[in-house]
Amino acid sequence: MAQVPLLFEMGSPGRAGYRVPECDVPKKPLEELFGADALRKEPLPLPELSELEVVRHFVQLSRLNHGVDVGFYPLGSCTMKYNPKINEDAANLPGFARLHPYQREDTVQGALQLMYELGEYLAEIAGLPRVTLHPAAGAHGELTGLLLIRAYHESRGEGDTRREIIVPDSAHGTNPATAAMCGFIPVEVKSNERGGVDLEALKKVLGPQTAGLMLTNPNTLGLYDENILEITRLVHEAGGLVYYDGANMNANMGISRPGDMGFDVVHFNVHKTFSTPHGGGGPGAGPIAVAECLAPFLPAPTVEKDADGKFYLDYDLPQSIGMVKGFYGNFAVLVRGYTYIRMMGPEGLRRASEDAVLNANYLLARLKDYFDVPYPRICKHEFVLSAKSYKEKHEVRTLDMAKRLLDYGYHAPTVYFPLIVDEALMIEPTETETKETLDEFVQAMIDICEEAKRDPETVKTAPHTTPVGRLDETRAARQLDLRWRGSS
Amino acid sequence: MGFTPVTDQDRQAMLDVLGLESVEDLFQDVPPGARFQGKLDLPEPMTEGEIWPHLLELSSRNANLDEYVCFRGAGAYDHLVPRAIGHILSRSEFLTAYTPYQAEISQGVLQAIYEYQSMICLLTGMDVANASMYDGPTALAEAAIMTCGATRRAKVLAPTTIHPVYRQVAATYLRSRDLELVEIPAPDGVMALDVLKDHLNEEVAGVLVQHPNFFGCLEPVEGLAELVHGVGALLVACVDPISLGVLKAPADYGADIVVGEGQALGNQISFGGPYLGFFAAREKLVRRMPGRIAGATVDSRGRRGFVLTLQAREQHIRRERATSNICSNQALNALAATVYLALVGPAGLKEIASQCAWKARYAWERITALEGFAPMFQGPFFKEFAVSCRGDVDEIDDHLLQKKIIGGLPLKKLYPQLGSGMLFCVTEARTKEQIDALVSALGEV
Structure with missing residues (x-):
């Protein structure tokens, strides 16, 4: 496929792709309005x-x-499910897309109702009573959630002592990064031989210095932590609170609610669980649901409903952590998530989680004879394989196999994560894929395993059919070229 | 059901392979105490045919800007949005892609990010830009944190002419890292350099300035950088990208970091989001930048290609030592901004910025000529201006709404001391006729 020139390498002076209407008011010289010094010269x-x-x-x-619309996208921890088209039409309705965020509340009752009701749905799915829709993404939800935990401890006079956030060694990178960003000291706790949190190790790090624990359940290995109730109880007993990283919520809808597991704060990735498109890296939405004890600290404003059924924004939150974002959240993403939840209904959501888990277990069963399975047990919505035997025997790495998958028309799984698995491949099929697609993918994986043995060079030099060959990342980082700098 | 294609037959076939009796067997590892029994208390499912009228009804209970004429800004702007943008954003390959982790099948997104970064650098005069932040306020907050990291100091100064929400978000972010935002009073609608001087010392990491500021006024940016750099601090400029069609690039008045809200660049106003924060800096600061950055490189055949680079700054590599925890950003909004700038071009952006200035000036002259309406501040302004109004601002707001006009933003919530004030915004999307209608409606109050 031919390369595409940069925008800066195209065009011709005098062309324009958009015409602005003629100005119909007096045109004052800009020098007069702003002073020549303030103006751009060139x-x-x-x-x-x-x-x-x-x-x-x-x-x-x-x-x-x-x-996702092009082909299978089994990227673990990212829940690349189908993004229903009606979501886009809903978000683009003028009555949603053409609203100014500072319009008076009585002129945006429909928008506020949608936000209020979405908040109620998320609370129900989380099993926790209160919600803020502000956070723009999962990591932003983590930031907001940990600030709530910090404010909670400060309100109890323990802000100076409770400085540690416990994070399992299998956690997403955002967890320790968020803890550090919120002024906490991240403390790593190791996983046990079943892939869950090691209870003895946890007990050792818990204490009066514990502010909380961040956990994903199912975790990044795709495994449900069977000790979850014990874990949350231990943290609570030590005086800490428990944060639920909702990246893997797609396994749990209507099946196991974070609130019932004992979590105090939960973020949702609306762009994963609730089918909104990821846009090549965003925008997402990362609303959080919280226990009653954290509600006083929520960012302002919250969306409320008065006795007459009118919706309003409540800024009167004297103990709030402050604002974390402009306005009220990524509204157009929330419209899409609302549309999805309303179309799915309670049983549809549960069925989606069941099928996500079934699809993952089916793929695991079909692939387990070809790879090392570090934790051979029932998985949830995703699972992790290791390709270490191919590295040892054929010098074919996980990265090579991932690149070879691109030649077969698939996006690669998440690779080299979680960090605790050598040569990891993390696979998440989601519920929206058919059995036929899964079977074809299995065949491609088997073919690549065979190639790795028979013709490792083909795998190691992959991809071969993509628009560009394997890219030199080292060069990109050493010889920085981060922008167009003019024709030389 | 829903969007799930797995039939009962498929289920059975897969369970057979698994050697399981039922789907329930897949959840045996969930302890009974954590297992949700029964049915979620959510509305029953709707088909497309059923939900569409519901969505129409909900959206119709909002006064939308196609039916109402908007003179409100304050961080979210009703500019013209070229139609082509929506069509490009709806391309499935952009819309339904994840972050471009597999570069060889993500060249479209990666090249678009590279083009976006280049555009932001050209606009601001900076050397480097990232792939986007959540919005203007969070971009400013991250810039404030970056000044502290770069100078190893803990205090950031912000004049009160910066949007109050931007200051609040920056304060939240700084507080979370045990850093401090110090607000510098600026009662005259622009920052006073002598007041700033009183606060400037070698404990200050950075000075934030919004230009044009919350009130639409141009700040005295000439000479500001010298003052700030004189104590070893960094200057962060938060700018309206449309204004850069006519105003000097922040690099030319000495800014070290330039951020802002990019919504005005071809993004829907959408009740406050999703928008994009742009973030640009001098080359020497590149390794301290938060967020994704795309870079050019070559492939195995020696051809140009693009990858995410400098990832050692980021959370998935550096974990607790990362420059920020940001992961998902606002890629599709950044794409909209890129398409916008490509469509309007240099002459278009200059014309749009000029029309904002001319139309705002025309509205200002006519409104302040009305009895009882007076400018709150002196000095030049771009597309927004504050006016003190005759009578109760809520009544004025009411009256305008009856005429299907969304008037200036009443200032009393954000600036209690400016209770009689309204902040008007006039973009290129407004016509003389609309402005005249606003003026006559105001005259009737």
Whole structure:
């Protein structure tokens, strides 16, 4: 496939892809309005392109990209399920897309109702009473949640002593990063031989210095921690609170609620669990649900309903942690999530989680004879394989196998994560894939395993059929080229 | 049911392979105390045909800006959005892709990010830009934190002419790291350099300035960087990207980090989000930047290609030592901004910025000529201006709404001392006729 030139390498002076209406008010000289010193002296060096040139450029770029609509996307921990098209139409309705966030509350009752009701649904799914929709993404939910935990301890006069956040060694990188960002000291706790939190190790690190624990359940190995009730009880007994990283919530809808597991605060990844598209890296939405003890500290404003059934924004939260974002959250993403939950209903959501788990176990069963399975037990919505035997015997690494999968038309699984598994491949099929797709994927994986033995060079030099060959990441980091710098 | 294609037959076939009796057997590891019994208390499912009228009804209970004329800004702006943008954003390959971890099948997203970073650098005059932050306020907050890391100091100064919400978010972020935001009073609508000087010392990591500021006023940015750099601190400029069509690039008045809200660049106003925060800096600060960064490299055949780079700054590699915890960003919104700038081009952006200035000026002249309406601040302004109003601002707001006009933002909630004030915003999307209608409605109050 031909390479696509940069926008800056295209166009011609005098072209434009958009016409602004003629100005119908007096045009005062800008020097007079702003003073010459304030003005840009040289014209902006932006490209000059027609609308067709721009459209064609981006359509050509899009064709170099994989997406859920293009093919299977078994990227572990990312829940790349189908994004229903109606979600897009809903978010683009003028009555949602064309609202100013500072409009008066009586002019946005429909939008506030949607947010209020979505909050209620999320609370029910979480098994926790209160919700804020502000956070823009999962990591932003973590930030907000840990600030709530910190405010809680401060309100009890324990802010200075409770400085440690316990994070399992299998955790997402965002967990320790968030803990550090919130002024906590992350303390790692190791996993046991079943892939869960090691209770004895946990007991050793718990104490009066414990602010809380961050946990994903099912964890990043795709395993449900059978000791979850004991874990949350131990943390509570030590005076800490427990944070639920909702990245893996797709296994749990209507089956096991974080609140019932004993968690105090939960973030949702609306762009994973509730089917909103990931857009090549965002936007997502990371609303959090919290226990009553954390409600006083929520960011302002919250969406409330008065006795007359009118919805309003409540800024009167004297103990709030403050604002974490402009306005009220990624509203257009929330509209999509609302639409999905309403279309699925309670049994649809449960069925989605069941099928996500069934699809994952089926894939695991079909692949287990070809890879090392570090934790051979029933998995949840995802599972982790290790390709270490291929590395040892054939010098074919996980990375090579992942790149070879691209030649077969699939996105690769998450690789080299979690860190506790050597040569890890983390596979999450989601519930929206058919058995036929799973069977075809299994065949591709088996074929690649055979290739690794018979013709390792083909795997090690993959991909071969993609728009570009394997890219030199070391060069990218050493010879920084982060922007166009003009034709040389 | 729903969007799940797994039939009962498929279920049985898969269970047979697993050697299990029922789906329930897959959940035996969930302890009974954590197992949810019964049915979630949620509304019953709806088909597409059923939910669409419901969505129409909900959305119709909002006064949308196609039906109401908007003179409100304060961080979210009703600019013209070229139609082509929505069509490009709806391309499945962009819309339904994850973060571009597998570069060889993500060249579309990666090249678009590289182009976006280049555009932001061209606009701001900075050397490097990241792939986006959540929004303007969080971008400013991360910039404030970055000044502390770069200077190993713990105090950041912010004049009160910065959007109150931006200051609040920055304060939340700084407090979380045990850093401090110090607000510098600026009662005259712009920061006073002598007041700032009183606060500047060698404990200060950074000075934040919004230009144009919350009130639409141009700040005295000439000479500001010299003051800030004089104590070894960094200057963070938070700017309206549209204004950069006519105003000097922040690099030219000495800013070290430039951030801002990118919504105005071709993104829907959508009741406050999703938007994008842009984030750019001088080259020497690149390793301290938060968030994703795309870079150019070559492939195994020696051809140009793009990857995510400098990942050693990020949470998935560096964990608790990362520059930020950000993971998902606002990629699709950044794509919208890129398409926008590509469509309007340099002349278009200049024209749009100029029309904002001309139309705001026209509205200002006509409104402040009304009896009882007076400018709150002197000095030049871009597309927003504050006016003290005759009578109760809520009544004015009411009256305008009856005329299907969303008037200026009453300032009393954000600035209690400016209780009679309204902050008007006039973009290129407003017409003379609409402005004249606003003025006559105001005259009737």
